[in-house]
Amino acid sequence: MNNASPVDGAGAPRGRAGGFSDWLPGAAARRRAVSDAFLDSFAAWGYGLVATPVVEPLDTVAAGISANRQTSLFRFMDADGRLLALVGERTISVARVVATQLRDGPFPLRLCYSGPVLRNQALLAGRRRESLQAGCELIGSDALSADAECVALAAQALENAGLSGVQIDVGHADFLPGLLEGAGLDDATRERVLQALQDRDLVAVEEALEGTVVGNAERSLLLRFPALRGGREILDVAAQGLRAERPLRALDELRRLWDLLAAHGLNGGALHLDLGAVRDWDYYTGPTFEVFTRDLGFPLGAGGRYDQLLSRFGFPLPATGFVISVDRCCDALMRRGEAQPGAVATLRIAYADGHGDAAIGLAQLLRDRGLLVACDLSPTAKPEPGVHVHIGSNGAAGWRHGAAWRHGNVDDAVEALARAANAPTLLEQRGA
Numbered sequence: 001m002n003n004a005s006p007v008d009g010a011g012a013p014r015g016r017a018g019g020f021s022d023w024l025p026g027a028a029a030r031r032r033a034v035s036d037a038f039l040d041s042f043a044a045w046g047y048g049l050v051a052t053p054v055v056e057p058l059d060t061v062a063a064g065i066s067a068n069r070q071t072s073l074f075r076f077m078d079a080d081g082r083l084l085a086l087v088g089e090r091t092i093s094v095a096r097v098v099a100t101q102l103r104d105g106p107f108p109l110r111l112c113y114s115g116p117v118l119r120n121q122a123l124l125a126g127r128r129r130e131s132l133q134a135g136c137e138l139i140g141s142d143a144l145s146a147d148a149e150c151v152a153l154a155a156q157a158l159e160n161a162g163l164s165g166v167q168i169d170v171g172h173a174d175f176l177p178g179l180l181e182g183a184g185l186d187d188a189t190r191e192r193v194l195q196a197l198q199d200r201d202l203v204a205v206e207e208a209l210e211g212t213v214v215g216n217a218e219r220s221l222l223l224r225f226p227a228l229r230g231g232r233e234i235l236d237v238a239a240q241g242l243r244a245e246r247p248l249r250a251l252d253e254l255r256r257l258w259d260l261l262a263a264h265g266l267n268g269g270a271l272h273l274d275l276g277a278v279r280d281w282d283y284y285t286g287p288t289f290e291v292f293t294r295d296l297g298f299p300l301g302a303g304g305r306y307d308q309l310l311s312r313f314g315f316p317l318p319a320t321g322f323v324i325s326v327d328r329c330c331d332a333l334m335r336r337g338e339a340q341p342g343a344v345a346t347l348r349i350a351y352a353d354g355h356g357d358a359a360i361g362l363a364q365l366l367r368d369r370g371l372l373v374a375c376d377l378s379p380t381a382k383p384e385p386g387v388h389v390h391i392g393s394n395g396a397a398g399w400r401h402g403a404a405w406r407h408g409n410v411d412d413a414v415e416a417l418a419r420a421a422n423a424p425t426l427l428e429q430r431g432a
Helices: 027-044 058-062 091-101 144-160 175-182 187-198 202-209 216-223 233-239 245-263 326-336 356-368 410-420
Strands: 055-057 075-077 083-086 109-118 130-139 167-172 271-274 287-292 301-305 319-325 346-351 372-375 389-391 397-401 404-408
Touching (some): 027 109, 027 130, 027 144, 055 091, 058 083, 091 109, 091 130, 130 144, 144 167, 144 245, 144 287, 175 216, 175 245, 187 202, 202 216, 319 326, 346 356, 356 372, 356 389, 356 410, 397 410, 404 410
Parallel strands (some): 167 271
Antiparallel strands (some): 055 083, 075 083, 109 130, 287 301, 389 397, 397 404
């Protein structure tokens, strides 16, 4: 079964609110398996699990995001008249926890999480208002090796969840602001150029630069900004003619980050540099990245360095991290037609009249062996289609083995079914 569309508004099935999903059997199991695969991956790299509430004081959330992004918060008032908000991302909650309860470290501190986030956004292009996020935060290190670890861990976690062949686009949040600062543009012109680049309107960029003192190297870069993508060689191309220290420092950090990622086994096949990405300047401060798959037009995950966030909670520390959208990963897996990670067949046990107790006992023995078992609630003289095990009127057990049935006592059934669980074709339902 698949979950129903997440973008239905008024009139959604049985009045479901628009932008919220019902995860049905099968789809819900896949979602849980993907989330578990991420958390297992994070734990293997030394990240400790934390759980934070889905509700935070409004001023706590507002301390971590721009005024523009605050418009997407679900807000409400509690019984004491305090303004609260549903969290739209969990990095801010983790920063609050570190600044208030984990101040003694030890640092660097590696934390991970999985939980729902909610955003009050327009229902456009299949946007979800509620989604499940998993992520990591590496707090207390300003080393580029920390940024490389987060990129590599995100790629490994996706691989472990069944999402191979992803593309990782790496950029730097300080490159464009540094380029504009080094070009000698006034504040008003910088804002015009930034807005034009966000709109990918190169005509507007050229108009904004007309009559300014911007140098040829900076002008050339800005006019081909969206096309500044490629491998390590793009860094040398972008550096040609630049004199300002700030954008050159960003390019040097990306050069060293590329080499560190190579040590993690990431290469030009999966790794791309995107100097033309326009990031959230109020949040990211250094290297950033997004992870894409051919199956979706949206990124599966994103992350980067955010060295200023914890200072807003009175505890200045450098930090980097990432989040992965569990739901988008499930969408990608569904489009690939891949089975849910770790899928296990559910066995159905039926029984003849008077042998319900034996069926219940057999079901428990199989569950003790790690199998998933559903026991019929009423007796049947013969096994119906879909039944894997049947306790007959003589108390003997019969179990499905491919297209045939085999018979024996309960212990024989337990051993045979435990072995068959590792070869699901032996349990295929091919009639009664």
